[in-house]
Amino acid sequence: MSIPNPIPMTILLVEDDEVDIMNVKRAFKKNNISNPLVVAHNGIEALALLRSTEADAPKPRIILLDLNMPKMGGIEFLKEIRQDPELAALSVFVMTTSNEDGDKIDAFNLNVAGYILKPLSMDRFIAAVSTLKSYWTLCEYPE
Known part of the structure; x- marks a missing residue:
């Protein structure tokens, strides 16, 4: 029997649009999501955060x-991240305005x-974020 981890799972938002960042934060609040949310404004910033070796760096x-x-x-x-053995297992949800089939296939x-x-x-x-919360609350992750 596994003991639930009392520390809420950190979530990384990789988003360059400030309005979208505020919308995600608002949707988290409306859904009572207390998980720590870390924001990176592009892929380079996100990789630096994920690869940080500092002890207090968040590990989303x-x-x-x-x-x-x-x-x-x-x-x-x-x-x-899929080529990096340390990061390959991260769960990634694309949240985008792109409805292009090519982007969907690539993702x-x-x-x-x-x-x-x-x-x-x-x-x-808010409803979409609620569904995401249900997903990551139900899933079991290795320590």
Whole structure:
């Protein structure tokens, strides 16, 4: 029998749009999600955070990833973490405005846990985040 980890799982949001960052934070609040949320504004910043060797650096297990970002986009970031044995097992959910089949195919070929189109209404966005919370609350992760 496993003992539940009392420390809430850290979530990494990789998003360059400040409005979308605020929407995610608002959706977390509306869904009573108390998990620590760490924000990186592009793939390079996210990789630096994930690869940090500092003892107090957050170790996210779940990533919410936008695809269209400066410096390093989401697909390039996914390729990078999937090739890194230390990061390959991270659960990644794409949250993007891109409805392109090519992006969806690329993302799923890189083993994403889900591909979510950013809804236009806040109510739909809150509902999508609620579903994500159900997912990561139900899943068991190794220590």
